[in-house]
Amino acid sequence: MRNDELLALDRAHVWHPYGPMPGRAEPLVVASASGVRLRLAEPAHGQDELIDGMSSWWSAIHGYNHPVLNEAARGQLDRMSHVMFGGLTHEPAVRLAARLVEITPGPLQHVFLSDSGSVSVEVAAKMCLQYWRSVGRPAKQRLLTWRGGYHGDTWQPMSVCDPEGGMHELWSGVLPRQLFVDAPPAAYEESYAQLLREAVARHADELAAVIVEPVVQGAGGMRFHAPEYLRVLREACDEHGVLLVFDEIATGFGRTGTLFAADAAGVAPDVMCVGKALTGGYLSMAATLCTSEVADGISRGEVPVLAHGPTFMGNPLASSVACASIDLLLSQDWQTEVKRIEGGLREGLEPARTLPGVRDVRVLGAIGVVQLDHDIDMAAATAAAVREGVWLRPFRDLIYTMPPFVTGDADVARICAAVRAAAAAG
Ligand code: PLP
Numbered sequence: 001m002r003n004d005e006l007l008a009l010d011r012a013h014v015w016h017p018y019g020p021m022p023g024r025a026e027p028l029v030v031a032s033a034s035g036v037r038l039r040l041a042e043p044a045h046g047q048d049e050l051i052d053g054m055s056s057w058w059s060a061i062h063g064y065n066h067p068v069l070n071e072a073a074r075g076q077l078d079r080m081s082h083v084m085f086g087g088l089t090h091e092p093a094v095r096l097a098a099r100l101v102e103i104t105p106g107p108l109q110h111v112f113l114s115d116s117g118s119v120s121v122e123v124a125a126k127m128c129l130q131y132w133r134s135v136g137r138p139a140k141q142r143l144l145t146w147r148g149g150y151h152g153d154t155w156q157p158m159s160v161c162d163p164e165g166g167m168h169e170l171w172s173g174v175l176p177r178q179l180f181v182d183a184p185p186a187a188y189e190e191s192y193a194q195l196l197r198e199a200v201a202r203h204a205d206e207l208a209a210v211i212v213e214p215v216v217q218g219a220g221g222m223r224f225h226a227p228e229y230l231r232v233l234r235e236a237c238d239e240h241g242v243l244l245v246f247d248e249i250a251t252g253f254g255r256t257g258t259l260f261a262a263d264a265a266g267v268a269p270d271v272m273c274v275g276k277a278l279t280g281g282y283l284s285m286a287a288t289l290c291t292s293e294v295a296d297g298i299s300r301g302e303v304p305v306l307a308h309g310p311t312f313m314g315n316p317l318a319s320s321v322a323c324a325s326i327d328l329l330l331s332q333d334w335q336t337e338v339k340r341i342e343g344g345l346r347e348g349l350e351p352a353r354t355l356p357g358v359r360d361v362r363v364l365g366a367i368g369v370v371q372l373d374h375d376i377d378m379a380a381a382t383a384a385a386v387r388e389g390v391w392l393r394p395f396r397d398l399i400y401t402m403p404p405f406v407t408g409d410a411d412v413a414r415i416c417a418a419v420r421a422a423a424a425a426g
Helices: 003-013 067-079 091-103 117-134 155-159 190-203 228-240 261-265 292-299 316-330 334-354 378-387 409-425
Strands: 030-034 037-044 047-052 108-114 142-146 179-181 207-212 243-247 271-274 286-291 358-364 367-372 398-401
Touching (some): 003 037, 047 378, 067 316, 091 108, 091 286, 108 117, 108 292, 117 271, 117 286, 117 292, 179 190, 190 207, 190 228, 228 261, 286 292, 334 358, 334 367, 334 409, 367 409, 378 409, 398 409
Parallel strands (some): 142 179, 243 271
Antiparallel strands (some): 030 037, 037 047, 108 286, 271 286, 358 367, 367 398
């Protein structure tokens, strides 16, 4: 199809994330992708390929078109691409569940495989609410979180996203009414830890769970915070009988420098969500893990089952690729690679501090953020990055990157140059 025909059809018929209909933007058409590069169907701003500074929203940690992941997909495709999971099971899903139990904190023993991060958060919320109903505490049905979070676009996840000025403000009047405390400060402050303890204690009678993104708040503002707050939450939840949910959908599988972000605090949650990089960004899959206490509690209830069962639950193709992606990650010295990228991002982004309008520069693991003191002109900032041969997706006052772990030093330097150019243009 010619590029202009494709774009006309795209504008007329295809809804893009957070986009209007008919479409107004001119999305770039990607013809193929390999390693860390996206090949464009037609050159844009003089570039026919772009280094992906976004890992397709945190997911493509091994880059694109990886021979190991291709082989896993191909091998499984020849056996069975999908089969319903009700009443049937298969090796790829069982192997994946066992592998997830092995690599996540010890108390997490049971795995619900779903098809997107948002659904895995829905499932996490359902697990927690149902647990308390099942053990005879039906008043404990609310969730507490900190402001500035993002947990997805379906109903329960939207209710725990930032309620003020966040992406789901439109729905604030009709979503389940959850409880919020201020977003955590970057460094440990005892006064904030105390605020967390008090909030959990005060609301314990109505709280099913506390849900947070550990260490990095992603799409809600790209903020980092001290891991110690997770320990504070664990202690407060234990003391007051509240479940603790970690949403590791963005941070999981090495992004922050530890396999899971909460590993930095040495704290295990009762329920944990993973997604995005679970399949190395190849296929849509997420998982919700829980402890035996949560699963046993649900099993003791009047309705002793978790009433959730997506059509594509445990998809064999996605499960096979997820197993291959985890094995690939753990077979390498991935910590050294993430540290190397962290060093490159620090070196390359630090100079942005002196640019006019730059409020903050922060780097953690393979994540780099430049925050401006104003909302970005998204089109101008994106075009500036593309001119540098890099794909970035700035939003609000943030220009950020989370490159694949296989991004070489020269490409990390180019990504940083593009972030600086975007900051100057936006
Ligand atoms: N939770 C976190 C922390 C996320 O970053 C995201 C996506 O950006 C989600 C949940 C939702 O995942 P999905 O987009 O796969 O539904």
